[in-house]
Amino acid sequence: MAGGGHFQPVRLDPALERWNFMRENVYQNFKFTKRATRSVLLFTLVFPAVIAGIAIRYDNKYDWAGKLKGESLLRNAPAAKAEEE
Numbered sequence: 001m002a003g004g005g006h007f008q009p010v011r012l013d014p015a016l017e018r019w020n021f022m023r024e025n026v027y028q029n030f031k032f033t034k035r036a037t038r039s040v041l042l043f044t045l046v047f048p049a050v051i052a053g054i055a056i057r058y059d060n061k062y063d064w065a066g067k068l069k070g071e072s073l074l075r076n077a078p079a080a081k082a083e084e085e
Helices: 014-024 034-058
Strands: none
16 A cells, blocks of 8 residues: 555656755855866855945944935934024
């Protein structure tokens, strides 16, 4: 009844099986090529450095605490122009 025989309910595609095996074992076959090195450097050094630069630049520029509608969000808001009489 249940569990007998070695029947495959789905036909196996050899190319798909090879691709799946390589995908599951990529750490055993990985080599640093020029392309892989560029990707590693980009995502471990350049991208975080850009994000950190943006964060540092805008870190102290805005102040959201206790602002009312119509008030500037800039920490050092420009002085209001004095109306001429």
